[in-house]
Amino acid sequence: MDMGVVIIAVVAIIGGIGYDALKMRYKYQQLASGKGVDKLEQEIAELKQRIATLESIVTDKPYQLKQQINQL
Incomplete structure (x- = not known):
């Protein structure tokens, strides 16, 4: 080489x-x-909101029904 x-x-x-x-x-x-703490706290709050949205979608009855139909 x-x-x-x-x-x-x-x-x-x-x-x-x-x-x-x-x-x-x-x-x-x-x-x-301490400058990054506010940014991290904001990011954590946004992630918590996204998780709550995903949980509501997954626990929704039509979503569960669709999953059961797809498994058949």
Whole structure:
């Protein structure tokens, strides 16, 4: 294998790992400073609403009837 290709691959791998490390550090700094807490709380509230919607769909009688018909 050509040494140039190996060097390019190693630099790309190290660069990718460094980029991910910096991205994670920035994310944890935001959480530690309290800036990310509001965003996470909003996301949790949205996910709870989506779960409630999905639960209402799954427990709906026509949906259950359709599932039983499909199983036959």
